[in-house]
Amino acid sequence: MSVNLASFADCIDLAVADLGGTVLGCSDDFFAEAERLLRPDAAVFDPHAYTDRGKLMDGWESRRKRDPGHDWLVLRLGVPGVVRGFDVDTSWFLGNQPPFCTIEACVAPADAPLDALGGWVEVLPQVPLSPGSHNLFAAAQVGRFTHLRLNILPDGGVARLRVYGLPQPQVSGSIDLAAAASGGRAVACSDMFFGNMNALLKPGRAENMGGGWETRRRRDQGEDWVVVRLAGRSHVDRIVADTHHFKGNFPDRCAIEGLDDAEAGPYRIERHPDWTPIVAETPMQADHAHEFSDLLHRGPFTHLRLRILPCGGVSRLRVFGHLEVQGDLSDLLNGLDEDTVREALELCCGSEAWAEGMVLSRPFADRTAVFLRADEVWWGLDEEGQQEAFAHHPRIGDDPQRLRERFAASATWAAGEQSGVGGAAEATLKALEEGNATYEARFGHVFLICATGLTAEQMLGALTRRLTNETHHEHRIAAGEQAKITRLRLEKLEQSR
Numbered sequence: 001m002s003v004n005l006a007s008f009a010d011c012i013d014l015a016v017a018d019l020g021g022t023v024l025g026c027s028d029d030f031f032a033e034a035e036r037l038l039r040p041d042a043a044v045f046d047p048h049a050y051t052d053r054g055k056l057m058d059g060w061e062s063r064r065k066r067d068p069g070h071d072w073l074v075l076r077l078g079v080p081g082v083v084r085g086f087d088v089d090t091s092w093f094l095g096n097q098p099p100f101c102t103i104e105a106c107v108a109p110a111d112a113p114l115d116a117l118g119g120w121v122e123v124l125p126q127v128p129l130s131p132g133s134h135n136l137f138a139a140a141q142v143g144r145f146t147h148l149r150l151n152i153l154p155d156g157g158v159a160r161l162r163v164y165g166l167p168q169p170q171v172s173g174s175i176d177l178a179a180a181a182s183g184g185r186a187v188a189c190s191d192m193f194f195g196n197m198n199a200l201l202k203p204g205r206a207e208n209m210g211g212g213w214e215t216r217r218r219r220d221q222g223e224d225w226v227v228v229r230l231a232g233r234s235h236v237d238r239i240v241a242d243t244h245h246f247k248g249n250f251p252d253r254c255a256i257e258g259l260d261d262a263e264a265g266p267y268r269i270e271r272h273p274d275w276t277p278i279v280a281e282t283p284m285q286a287d288h289a290h291e292f293s294d295l296l297h298r299g300p301f302t303h304l305r306l307r308i309l310p311c312g313g314v315s316r317l318r319v320f321g322h323l324e325v326q327g328d329l330s331d332l333l334n335g336l337d338e339d340t341v342r343e344a345l346e347l348c349c350g351s352e353a354w355a356e357g358m359v360l361s362r363p364f365a366d367r368t369a370v371f372l373r374a375d376e377v378w379w380g381l382d383e384e385g386q387q388e389a390f391a392h393h394p395r396i397g398d399d400p401q402r403l404r405e406r407f408a409a410s411a412t413w414a415a416g417e418q419s420g421v422g423g424a425a426e427a428t429l430k431a432l433e434e435g436n437a438t439y440e441a442r443f444g445h446v447f448l449i450c451a452t453g454l455t456a457e458q459m460l461g462a463l464t465r466r467l468t469n470e471t472h473h474e475h476r477i478a479a480g481e482q483a484k485i486t487r488l489r490l491e492k493l494e495q496s497r
Contacts, residue, residue, distance in 0.1 A: 005136060008164035011084050012180055015148065015163035016040050018202050019078030019180055024147075025114045026073040031061035032157065034073050037150075043159035045092040057092060061157030070154045071098075074114055079167040079181050080107075080146045082363060086124060087162035088135040088150075097131045098152035105145035107338075107360065117147055126153065143360035144168050167231075168334075168363060174237065178304065178319040179203065183231035187303075188266040190224040191215040191311075197226045200306075200317040209245040212315030215308070223309045224251075227269050228317065232335075233262065233324045235299040239279065240318040241306065242289040251308035255281045256292070258301035275305060284308075300324050329494040330364035348489035349482065350392025353385040354378055367494070371487060378483050386479050390445040393485075395436045396459050424456035432456065435463045442467065443474055450484035 015021040017038040026034040031053055036043075037060040049056040062071040083105060090097040103124035108117050123139045150161060167183040178184040179201055186197040195214035199206070206212045215224040236258065243250040256279035259272055278301075279292045304319055323335065333341055338359060345355040357377035364370045378386075439447040447463050454462075466474055 005087075005134075007136075007138065008085050010185075011164040011166060012079075012185060012198070013040075013162045014077045014079050014081045014083065014165045014167065015075055015161060016078060020203065021078035021163075022076045024074045024076055026060070026062075027071045028062040028155075029060055030063035031055065032057045032059055034060045036060055037073065037158060037161050038075065039160065043089065043091045057096075057157050057159070059089075059091075059093065059157050059159035061093070061096065062152070062155045065155040070151055071156075072149055072151045074117065074147065074149045075161075076110065076147050077145065077163065080144060080169055081165040081167040081183075082142060082144050083123060083139050083148075083163060083165040084142060085136065085138045085164045087160070087164070088129055088137070088158060089160040089162065090129055090131055090133055090135060090157070091159040092132060093157040093159060094131045096157050098129055098154070098156035098158065100126050100128055100153040101158075102126050102151045102153070104149040104151070105143070106147050106149075107145055107356075108147055110146070112147075120149060121145075123148075144362050145360075166363070174320055174322055175231070176318050177230040177232075177234045177236070177321050177323070178228045178317055179231075184319075185229045186213075187227050187229045188269050189213070189215075189226040190222075190270070192226075195313060200226065200314060201228065202316070205242065205244050206315035209249075209313065209315075212244070212246065212313050214246070214249065214313030215311045218311040221310075223307055224311050225270055225305055225307045226317075227266075227303055227305045228319070229303050230301060230319065231323060233260070233300045233302050234319075234321050235324060236278065236295060236301060236304075236319055236321040237293070237298065238318075238320040239292045239295070239304075240289055240316070240320075241284070241292070241314055242316040242318070243284060243313065244287055244289065244315040246313040246315065247286040249312050250286045250288075251284050251310075251312035251314065253281050253309040254284050254290070254314075255279060255307045255309070257305045257307070258297060258299060259303040259305070260299070260301050262302045264303060269303070270305065276301075278304070281309065284312075329367040329370050329490060332494060333358075333370060334363040344493055346392075348493060349374075349378070349389050349486040351378075351381060351385050351389040353381055354389065354486075357381075370490065374486055374490060375483060378479070378486065383475065386475070386482065387445055389482050390448055390478060393446050393448055395446055396432055396449065396451060396463070428456045428460055432460050432463070435460065435467070439463060439467060443471060443478075445478065448478040448481045448485075450481050450488070452488060 015038055018040045021038040023034045043058040088101055104120040105123045106117055106119045123141045124137055125140055127137055129135050175182050184201050189197040193216035195212050197213050199211055200213045241254055257275040258278050259275050264272055277296045306317055342355050342359050345358050354377050361373045436447055449459055449462055451459055
């Protein structure tokens with residue numbers, strides 16, 4: 001779907017080389033190397049630039065394809081995140097741009113080699129590309145990804161690829177809460193005439209004076225400022241304001257304040273009434289990393305404001321601290337690293353495909369969104385995926401020792417859910433055992449029922465009735481019971497934090 005750039009106003013370019021975006025490989029880059037695609041600056045055109053292979057273009061360009069197939073490029077995002085859209089920029093490619101492209105995405109470890117990548121999902125179906133244009137598209141499937149594959153059909157040149165999204169790295173412990181790689185974003189500033197405010201949050205030290213945030217010279221009694229939205233609600237331990245390379249134009253003084261308001265937007269955020277002092281007004285030096293650890297307040301904060309008096313340049317702003325553990329299920333699932341959240345979700349539903357679908361759906365807006373998405377992913381699975389979840393449940397009335405041996409991870413939850421069989425008559429337990437065997441022979445999976453609150457007799461009655469169902473009908477009933485169990489276990493996960 002075509003969009004305009006304003007659609008991605010709250011996003012960053014997850015693929016830009018400045019954040020570590022890297023080309024892992026391509027089918028062909030005969031005329032211009034693929035790495036140019038991820039440069040942070042706009043593409044330029046030099047009419048006199050040629051190589052021994054032909055015209056040098058500022059972008060990725062393959063040779064003319066004379067056989068079946070198409071050219072492709074695979075990249076690792078600089079920051080894993082939720083991908084919202086793309087700019088397939090064909091600036092200066094006029095007559096040699098690809099007529100169409102598609103984009104696929106996957107999730108893989110940061111150090112995974114090209115030939116180990118798999119599980120590709122189409123996030124942009126085949127779309128036409130206009131020459132010499134910013135071709136903007138919304139992602140057809142929004143999710144958290146680490147790698148992308150750009151397919152150009154059949155060949156040609158692309159100047160830049162921008163991947164707009166929200167950072168969602170795996171973070172724990174003390175981190176740079178302001179860094180773009182952690183999910184921090186510069187949201188507003190008084191002025192950035194000479195240097196963009198987002199430069200403050202880039203990794204590493206600036207290469208030169210042009211690599212930082214710099215305001216024009218003030219001729220009044222005012223001051224300049226920049227507001228950074230931190231990676232989340234946080235407690236701050238230490239702050240570094242670095243004037244590296246700023247020698248005749250560094251600020252005379254600075255002050256730093258914090259705000260705890262997750263809903264605060266960029267508009268007039270500087271006038272918010274609840275800014276709290278963190279660092280009192282302090283003199284600054286040229287070309288120096290100013291470190292502040294004796295802070296007036298440490299949070300929690302969602303935003304930080306750097307005030308510079310009266311004006312000047314700062315190359316980097318580092319805010320070290322810890323993300324606050326939030327209170328509901330969405331915060332829990334959003335805050336855990338990918339492996340931990342996948343393991344936790346598989347306790348709630350034994351289908352790996354379901355757990356992966358939930359992982360890719362992060363971040364969740366709230367706990368209601370978690371439950372809605374849980375149902376959407378579950379009912380979107382094929383029968384094989386649902387059967388996998390069924391296989392992770394014990395039989396109703398199973399021996400406690402067998403529960404612990406075969407279902408160690410979820411044995412406590414399963415035992416609690418089946419507490420209604422405790423103290424049941426021997427004849428009822430025997431009937432349940434025989435009924436389970438008959439059911440499994442008929443339908444090919446364990447008898448599944450959301451047993452919470454049911455007596456052994458009620459479970460036996462349901463089993464007996466369901467033995468008469470048609471196979472496809474019974475599978476849908478069992479799937480519905482699994483959906484109920486999943487919801488209850490998600491609630492238990494939230495309570496067990």
